[in-house]
Amino acid sequence: MTHFPVEKIRLDFPILEEKIRNKPLVYLDNAASCQKPNAVIDTISHVYRHDYANVHRGVHTLSVRSTDKFESAREKIRAFINADSTKEIIITKGTTESINLVAQTYGKANLKPGDEILITAMEHHSNIVPWQMLCEQTGAILKVAPINQQGELIVTEFEKLLGDKTRLVAVVHMSNALGTINPVKNIIDLAHSRSIPVLLDGAQAIPHMAVDVQALDCDFYAFSGHKLYGPSGVGILYGKRALLEAMPPYQGGGDMIRKVTFEETEYNSLPYKFEAGTPSIADVIGLGAAIEYLNDIGMDAIAAYEAELLNYATEKAKQIKGLRIIGEAAEKGAILSFVLDRIHPHDIGTMLDSLGVAIRAGHHCAMPVMDFYEVPATARASFAMYNTQQEIDVLMNGIESLIEVFG
Amino acid sequence: MFDDLRDLYQEVIFDHNRNPRNFRVMDNADRKVEGFNPLCGDRLTLYLKMSGDVIEDASFQGSGCAISTASVSLMTEIIKGKTEAEAEALFKTFHEMTTGKDEAIQLEAVGKLAVLAGVREYPARVKCATLAWHTLDAALKNEQKSISTE
Numbered sequence: 001m002t003h004f005p006v007e008k009i010r011l012d013f014p015i016l017e018e019k020i021r022n023k024p025l026v027y028l029d030n031a032a033s034c035q036k037p038n039a040v041i042d043t044i045s046h047v048y049r050h051d052y053a054n055v056h057r058g059v060h061t062l063s064v065r066s067t068d069k070f071e072s073a074r075e076k077i078r079a080f081i082n083a084d085s086t087k088e089i090i091i092t093k094g095t096t097e098s099i100n101l102v103a104q105t106y107g108k109a110n111l112k113p114g115d116e117i118l119i120t121a122m123e124h125h126s127n128i129v130p131w132q133m134l135c136e137q138t139g140a141i142l143k144v145a146p147i148n149q150q151g152e153l154i155v156t157e158f159e160k161l162l163g164d165k166t167r168l169v170a171v172v173h174m175s176n177a178l179g180t181i182n183p184v185k186n187i188i189d190l191a192h193s194r195s196i197p198v199l200l201d202g203a204q205a206i207p208h209m210a211v212d213v214q215a216l217d218c219d220f221y222a223f224s225g226h227k228l229y230g231p232s233g234v235g236i237l238y239g240k241r242a243l244l245e246a247m248p249p250y251q252g253g254g255d256m257i258r259k260v261t262f263e264e265t266e267y268n269s270l271p272y273k274f275e276a277g278t279p280s281i282a283d284v285i286g287l288g289a290a291i292e293y294l295n296d297i298g299m300d301a302i303a304a305y306e307a308e309l310l311n312y313a314t315e316k317a318k319q320i321k322g323l324r325i326i327g328e329a330a331e332k333g334a335i336l337s338f339v340l341d342r343i344h345p346h347d348i349g350t351m352l353d354s355l356g357v358a359i360r361a362g363h364h365c366a367m368p369v370m371d372f373y374e375v376p377a378t379a380r381a382s383f384a385m386y387n388t389q390q391e392i393d394v395l396m397n398g399i400e401s402l403i404e405v406f407g
Numbered sequence: 408m409f410d411d412l413r414d415l416y417q418e419v420i421f422d423h424n425r426n427p428r429n430f431r432v433m434d435n436a437d438r439k440v441e442g443f444n445p446l447c448g449d450r451l452t453l454y455l456k457m458s459g460d461v462i463e464d465a466s467f468q469g470s471g472c473a474i475s476t477a478s479v480s481l482m483t484e485i486i487k488g489k490t491e492a493e494a495e496a497l498f499k500t501f502h503e504m505t506t507g508k509d510e511a512i513q514l515e516a517v518g519k520l521a522v523l524a525g526v527r528e529y530p531a532r533v534k535c536a537t538l539a540w541h542t543l544d545a546a547l548k549n550e551q552k553s554i555s556t557e
């Protein structure tokens with residue numbers, strides 16, 4: 001193993017000290033949501049203790065201070081994904097809201113009956129259902145590019161589905177059910193060569209790798225704070241400025257307007273045009289703290305460490321008789337989905353929980369993926385930068401023991 | 408290693424999971440209802456053969472976790488020969504036992520089903536145990552459709 005200061009990092013996450021059913025917590029449900037470092041917890045608490053007031057409204061000192069911290073968090077987020085301007089950083093509740101925002105503004109304004117939206121067979125429900133709703137509203141058609149048995153997008157099939165009628169491509173950057181990292185640069189180039197904009201669902205990719213929206217040249221990028229070691233209830237929609245300028249607003253209300261009379265309303269400029277109502281102020285500032293914390297460690301170092309963890313886990317898993325890994329893409333992030341012969345994932349989940357090991361058992365909000373592999377559900381261990389090889393040993397020993405118990 | 412789980416995963420449950428009873432399609436069934444738990448993907452089809460208001464035969468097909476498989480397997484055994492009213496009463500008692508509302512529930516009243524009392528301590532798993540019974544309830548009410556625990 002290369003040197004990665006995992007022991008030091010663990011000390012920054014107070015919850016890792018918890019005992020679950022009298023055993024040390026082994027938290028391997030990071031793809032659902034990951035734990036928060038002191039930097040985030042303390043920042044949020046500090047905001048409420050010292051800096052809290054509504055943003056963008058008051059002339060009083062506290063409101064100015066709160067607005068400054070809020071906007072400096074937006075700048076940290078911008079820099080983290082290398083967006084060109086903070087005007088392109090829209091604060092939302094999370095990935096789900098970010099995608100719905102694009103569907104209901106860009107989508108509604110641009111789609112006509114018979115137009116097509118292209119997604120892949122490995123999408124999370126939140127990158128399926130908003131498009132289905134949009135199709136119902138506009139008469140557009142949802143097209144789905146297939147995956148192969150390894151859980152990789154079949155790029156040639158994807159390319160065939162890019163047609164004259166395709167108006168938008170929406171693809172997951174890294175799959176939460178399979179771990180697959182999609183060849184997004186290639187996907188974007190293929191779509192752009194036909195002038196089709198691309199939205200990336202970055203919910204899973206963002207905590208595992210450095211993301212540069214300008215290098216990718218994606219048109220929209222959506223992610224959630226809570227999977228990035230930050231608070232829940234806050235997420236981001238990155239959009240290219242020209243697209244955002246041309247889009248109608250999402251929700252109406254305070255903050256998103258410049259001037260309101262009963263006859264007419266003038267909308268605010270970017271990014272506020274898309275941010276109606278009071279945001280989750282302390283949480284946005286908390287997300288800024290999470291990003292600072294990650295910058296200190298370095299996303300490339302995190303990616304390298306997690307790749308070693310995944311390799312270790314995969315090798316161990318392959319030695320277990322009766323275990324089948326679901327998702328064996330060549331390009332894969334730190335997620336190990338699996339099923340066991342004759343043992344249901346829910347039983348695996350409960351049994352591992354009794355050992356202090358938290359994994360996810362279920363369909364992972366990707367029911368079409370479960371149907372593709374003809375399994376009702378999978379068990380999923382998903383790793384974060386604070387996990388260790390010893391924890392993977394606890395997991396694998398647990399799996400071997402429960403196979404024995406089930407007989 | 409799994410000592411804490413002994414109340415939940417009793418040997419009877421493993422046994423029924425390995426060798427589910429009445430696990431077959433019933434061609435001449437009077438009632439056939441599907442149960443689905445979207446949370447975990449458990450799916451079952453329950454078949455009943457009625458003789459008047461007496462359940463003459465019961466069988467099932469489907470796949471689920473050990474708790475849900477054992478629960479439906481035990482249920483098909485226990486409801487055979489019972490009247491609809493008796494089966495409904497049993498459902499009610501079973502429901503109280505698994506959701507723990509009535510601590511003083513008489514375990515004798517549910518007979519063999521008592522092995523499932525352990526789910527009470529695992530709120531996330533209660534639906535696994537009750538899916539079979541909700542499906543039965545729908546079948547007895549003659550709702551020929553699929554039911555869901557959600």
Ligand SMILES: Cc1ncc(COP(=O)(O)O)c(C=O)c1O
Nearest residue numbers: 094095096124126176203204224
């Ligand atoms: C790939 C992917 N997309 C979207 C989402 C939705 O994120 P959120 O629930 O934070 O809106 C998730 C979270 O589970 C995800 O894994």
